[in-house]
Amino acid sequence: AQSVTQLGSHVSVSEGALVLLRCNYSSSVPPYLFWYVQYPNQGLQLLLKYTSAATLVKGINGFEAEFKKSETSFHLTKPSAHMSDAAEYFCAVSSITGNQFYFGTGTSLTVIP
């Protein structure tokens, strides 16, 4: 069985500050891990993914995430927040077959000017 837990349903940061969105996973098999972003009234867009290659994964829009097996974590970071980063962020896990795809409950990011 697989699942993800996103700590903090709402995160607020000042423009230019570090963004840190937390995700912990539970998986009985080596997982594939994903971060998706959802802007208002739009579908989900892939930010980045971990598929058992490099543990530090770089994505679009300056985001990156590090897979830490010992901590079962896959936290999303961005050094400097921009107003356009305000959105809902979802962590997701799947098996290597791509089946059994599970999303977390999401974290709403607010960027304060």
Added chain:
Amino acid sequence: EAGVAQSPRYKIIEKRQSVAFWCNPISGHATLYWYQQILGQGPKLLIQFQNNGVVDDSQLPKDRFSAERLKGVDSTLKIQPAKLEDSAVYLCASTWTGADTQYFGPGTRLTVL
């Protein structure tokens, strides 16, 4: 490359009525998913198709929900009869066989009054 298309974008119905949603995946994508995203929650997988066959429908409420993908391309999701708790955004996603990244459509927002 055209993305995943969904229609309608918005639908308002009264409880006990029927409703259908349509999805056209990205050309060449054999795998198609339907998700239900209730406000404030992450997307929940309802059904996964591989071509015109069902791979996983374990979380589909089969007493009222049905889905088909007769020719292995377009798909429809139907709710009959709708309940208040069916109010949600219904997302369609597609990908290539065995691929790990899903591509999402903009979703259909259903309101049941």
